Amino acid sequence: MSHEERLGEAVLRRHDYGPGSVERLWSAAEVWQLFPPDKTTDMDAHLRAWCDRMAKLAPPADSACMVNWPSHDAHAIRAFLDHGFVPISILATRTSPPGEVVTVDGVTIRRAREADFEAVLGMAISTFDYTGLVSSPKRPETEELLRPQLKRQFEGDQLVWIAERGGEVIAAAECGWVESEPDSWAAELLPHGRWGYVNNVVTAPGARGGGLGQALMSLVHNEFHHAGAVGTYLYYNPPNPLASVFWPRQGYRPLWTIWEVRPASAIR
Ligand SMILES: CC(C)(COP(=O)(O)OP(=O)(O)OC[C@H]1O[C@@H](n2cnc3c(N)ncnc32)[C@H](O)[C@@H]1OP(=O)(O)O)[C@@H](O)C(=O)NCCC(=O)NCCS
Incomplete structure (x- = not known):
């Protein structure tokens, strides 16, 4: 309202x-x-x-x-x-062509399947454990708010990628398509075109700094590019000491604050 x-x-x-x-x-x-x-x-x-x-x-x-x-x-x-x-x-955008797909030894990076739902939900919740320290406080009902949104994602476009090691999900990226066309809400923020939206990206706490985030995003950027995206965009919090370094390193530039x-x- x-x-x-x-x-x-x-x-x-x-x-x-x-x-x-x-x-x-x-x-x-x-x-x-x-x-x-x-x-x-x-x-x-x-x-x-x-x-x-x-x-x-x-x-x-x-x-x-x-x-x-x-x-x-x-x-x-x-x-x-x-x-x-x-x-x-x-709000940061990335419009440069994707680089090569990067891999990490012993890690499989792939689209998530139905059976990965609970693991991906757990990873998404853990993002808020961290962002709760460095931006908006984590709400007690975080799981309740996330579950239906992620369910729709799994049942719809399925733009969820995971990194898995030994059968365990250790990083996840949940994304979507956003169409910026005349008179749409997106056109207030983004140049016209079909954009890949990077919503929630997280690496398990013990696996951070090992190149998983970079490898995951290299595949995400390639897949969006080959599916016709004009670029990808996301939101990150400047006080987040991990995200504020990671995203510019992945080629993202501030557009809106x-x-x-x-x-x-x-x-x-
Ligand atoms: C932001 C986040 C997803 C990045 O994921 P990650 O897997 O830690 O990222 P990477 O390891 O690929 O890259 C981070 C840094 O790790 C180091 N790194 C990368 N590859 C490495 C390797 N093979 N060996 C050792 N270190 C490596 C580097 O310092 C790299 O930075 P660089 O690009 O300057 O080299 C992760 O920190 C995270 O989950 N944070 C908490 C949740 C969060 O803030 N999410 C983002 C919300 S917008």
Whole structure:
């Protein structure tokens, strides 16, 4: 559910993510999102007006102020930092041709099968054990929120790849297709075309740093490329010390930064 109001030349939208909303995996339950006019040169003025507006509302504890803005607009970055925002997430794209498929001795990398469902779910949950330390807190209902989403993935496009050693799943990548076409939500963020979306990637804690993530993604990038993707994209959290190094090394470049203040009342 969402509600919109005008704030000068900007639009302020409130999203309510009730119990059962998959957005709760990474988001606060109530989010006020600002849409400043494109290419504005006075972000500070929009943020001041927003701060005044929030002072008249009574946001709950599980809330955030959020805005997506082009990562390379340095003037806006100054304004966001001054108003208490943190760069919680980056939407990054990779459009270069895939390199060679990399392998790791003794490890099989392949598409997941139905029998791998519980193992992949366990791996996906473990991603949130880690990201809960370095970005949004892990919610107690993480498994409940993830299970139906992953089930649809297994029953639908089946864009899930795993790395397995000795019959045990030790890394997984869950992906999807996203079509950016005129007037679609995706076109607000991505150049037009058919994109591979890299949703959840994780290596088992004891196997990290052994080249599995790189090998897994080399296959994912090749398969998307050969299936006609214009590129692949994903979100990662800059405070995540593993992801913030890993993704740029795999060829991803920031396009949008998601700036956030939690709780929403902390905007200043
Ligand atoms: C991010 C993540 C998926 C990366 O997976 P990984 O399997 O550890 O990644 P890799 O081992 O392929 O690469 C990471 C680094 O390990 C080292 N490495 C790679 N191959 C190696 C090898 N054969 N031997 C030893 N070290 C190696 C390198 O330092 C590499 O970085 P480099 O590209 O500078 O060489 C993993 O750290 C993870 O699961 N993190 C927690 C969950 C998470 O944050 N997920 C991402 C959410 S966006």
